[in-house]
Amino acid sequence: MSDAIISVRNLHKWYSGVHALKGVSLDFRRGEALGLVGDNGAGKSTLINILSGVHRADQGEIKVEGRPVSIATPRDAMDLGIETIYQYNSMVPTMSIARNLFIGREPTRFSVLGVGILDQKKMAEESIRAIANVDLHLRSPDALVGELSGGQRQGVAIARAMHFKSKVMILDEPTNHLSVKETNKVIGFVRGLKEQGVTGVFISHNMHHVFDCCDRIVAMARGEVVLDKRIEDTSIDEVHGVL
Amino acid sequence: MKRLFKTYLEKPELAGLILLVLLIILFQVRSHGVFLNADNLRGILGILPEAGLVAIGVTILMISGEFDLSVGSVFALMPMTMAVLMVHGWPFPLALFAGLLVSAAIGFVNGYVTIRFAIPSFITTLGMLFMARSLTVVVSGGFPPLLPVDLPNWLFTAFVGPGNMFRMSFLWFVAVAVLTSLMLSRTNFGNWIKATGGFMPAAAAMGIPTARVKIVCFMLCSVLSGFAGMLQVLRLGSPLPSIGEGLELQAVAAAVIGGASLTGGIGTVMGGIIGTTLIRVIDNGLVLSHVDANWFKFAIGFLTIFAVVANAWMRKRAKAIKMEG
Numbered sequence: 301m302s303d304a305i306i307s308v309r310n311l312h313k314w315y316s317g318v319h320a321l322k323g324v325s326l327d328f329r330r331g332e333a334l335g336l337v338g339d340n341g342a343g344k345s346t347l348i349n350i351l352s353g354v355h356r357a358d359q360g361e362i363k364v365e366g367r368p369v370s371i372a373t374p375r376d377a378m379d380l381g382i383e384t385i386y387q388y389n390s391m392v393p394t395m396s397i398a399r400n401l402f403i404g405r406e407p408t409r410f411s412v413l414g415v416g417i418l419d420q421k422k423m424a425e426e427s428i429r430a431i432a433n434v435d436l437h438l439r440s441p442d443a444l445v446g447e448l449s450g451g452q453r454q455g456v457a458i459a460r461a462m463h464f465k466s467k468v469m470i471l472d473e474p475t476n477h478l479s480v481k482e483t484n485k486v487i488g489f490v491r492g493l494k495e496q497g498v499t500g501v502f503i504s505h506n507m508h509h510v511f512d513c514c515d516r517i518v519a520m521a522r523g524e525v526v527l528d529k530r531i532e533d534t535s536i537d538e539v540h541g542v543l
Numbered sequence: 544m545k546r547l548f549k550t551y552l553e554k555p556e557l558a559g560l561i562l563l564v565l566l567i568i569l570f571q572v573r574s575h576g577v578f579l580n581a582d583n584l585r586g587i588l589g590i591l592p593e594a595g596l597v598a599i600g601v602t603i604l605m606i607s608g609e610f611d612l613s614v615g616s617v618f619a620l621m622p623m624t625m626a627v628l629m630v631h632g633w634p635f636p637l638a639l640f641a642g643l644l645v646s647a648a649i650g651f652v653n654g655y656v657t658i659r660f661a662i663p664s665f666i667t668t669l670g671m672l673f674m675a676r677s678l679t680v681v682v683s684g685g686f687p688p689l690l691p692v693d694l695p696n697w698l699f700t701a702f703v704g705p706g707n708m709f710r711m712s713f714l715w716f717v718a719v720a721v722l723t724s725l726m727l728s729r730t731n732f733g734n735w736i737k738a739t740g741g742f743m744p745a746a747a748a749m750g751i752p753t754a755r756v757k758i759v760c761f762m763l764c765s766v767l768s769g770f771a772g773m774l775q776v777l778r779l780g781s782p783l784p785s786i787g788e789g790l791e792l793q794a795v796a797a798a799v800i801g802g803a804s805l806t807g808g809i810g811t812v813m814g815g816i817i818g819t820t821l822i823r824v825i826d827n828g829l830v831l832s833h834v835d836a837n838w839f840k841f842a843i844g845f846l847t848i849f850a851v852v853a854n855a856w857m858r859k860r861a862k863a864i865k866m867e868g
Contacts, residue, residue, distance in 0.1 A: 354748075375750030386748060392741035394808035395734075403738050404749040406731035415732045444553075447862060 311360035335514035381467035393446030451482025552861035555802025556814030570828030592716035600764030602815030608740035608807030616675035618787030621769030622776035650765030654758035740807025
């Protein structure tokens with residue numbers, strides 16, 4: 301398909317004898333919010349980990365914008381425009397918002413062999429803008445992330461992904477352990493991705509959250525894709541039925 | 544105003560700094576003004592760089608989330624390596640380079656083994672503590688070798704400054720302190736160290752080479768300890784194989800008093816320096832105020848616990864101050 305931003309073909313992964321992915325083929329389309337659902341051990345985390353560079357597939361092909369790619373590290377994925385926001389581990393709580401936004405991609409004034417002096421002015425200015433762009437209201441970019449609520453942290457993580465112009469944003473269980481109000485906020489972020497032309501991949505156990513903000517549902521079970529439909533062509537009951 | 548108050552309460556080295564000022568005032572009064580006179584200060588400042596350099600290394604390593612118990616042994620092994628090489632006719636600069644290389648290699652082994660086998664650095668470096676100390680005695684052959692007479696003491700231990708207030712070692716110490724401080728707060732590498740120690744899964748997910756960051760910190764810590772050991776040997780004029788015993792725990796105490804967190808992510812170079820100064824001040828001040836010197840370790844122990852409790856309390860207070868806007 302021509303509008304596929306990422307397409308995976310026949311992806312296999314074994315974990316010490318367990319066949320976790322059994323030949324998954326899937327297209328992630330440009331500007332689409334895709335909901336990935338499935339029980340624990342269905343293979344959705346494995347698929348996501350392969351796309352975000354945490355694990356490597358044992359077999360199969362990944363194309364990004366039509367070009368075959370090899371994603372060996374998280375950095376490779378980020379350089380391809382694939383940004384992953386994990387349930388817990390996307391922020392360092394002991395560091396400020398501004399520092400967190402730029403972890404691993406700090407703007408430097410000059411550098412030798414990749415190590416250089418931070419451009420703190422640029423970091424402060426850009427972090428204020430990045431946070432404002434996702435409609436997040438925070439006191440100051442110097443506040444510690446550890447002082448933010450769970451929803452605000454997800455907001456900062458999304459602001460970071462937006463700031464680095466990611467093309468695909470993978471959100472792994474972003475609404476777990478959040479209050480209802482904060483969950484709505486995160487769902488709002490996911491809806492907002494489409495307006496920015498970003499492909500969202502939303503992973504959740506909660507079917508209502510997925511139906512609230514996605515255009516398309518992909519359900520996985522036992523390492524395979526068992527359902528792939530537009531949201532208007534299916535229902536929560538049907539999805540539950542195949543899982 | 545409120546924001547300023549909050550910002551300062553959040554500084555990890557604040558508790559140590561307050562304690563330091565209070566103790567200086569106390570000792571100054573108790574010693575009838577002897578404590579802060581030029582002769583006594585010269586004594587304190589002459590020794591401070593040796594423990595201070597070790598504390599800087601240990602602090603940075605702790606911020607990266609690891610721990611080094613072998614610094615005291617490296618402190619002895621590095622100058623012993625140099626002394627033995629110089630006895631065999633190596634010139635000083637070459638021996639210095641070899642000594643630093645040995646220190647760096649020990650740091651590398653500490654880091655590599657810790658990460659490769661995913662074991663606590665407490666264990667790796669505890670093992671290294673014994674191994675490096677043993678090596679020190681082995682290479683010395685049991686007798687401290689005689690140092691050559693033409694050593695460049697002018698570069699490391701000579702007194703300089705107004706009223707010969709400092710030793711050259713103090714200038715080295717200040718230079719290292721400024722450089723490492725800037726590295727931690729102003730460079731992207733400093734950001735990686737804090738992120739790695741603060742929450743490693745996040746740092747790794749954002750593409751930071753966490754293993755390499757930690758190994759560099761292990762090596763830096765070892766090199767600084769070795770260098771500090773050389774300073775002490777040049778000051779004493781003899782490479783005793785027993786120097787630096789107990790220094791590892793004093794350095795950890797200094798880092799912790801200065802606000803570094805044992806779990807990583809929090810701390811400053813300045814804090815480590817404040818902690819070391821505090822320990823030196825107690826050591827010296829107890830003697831000057833005619834207190835039995837055996838209370839020294841008690842005081843260090845008490846202050847370590849007290850500083851951490853005070854720090855935790857202040858951080859909680861700071862968090863409770865809500866900021867708007």
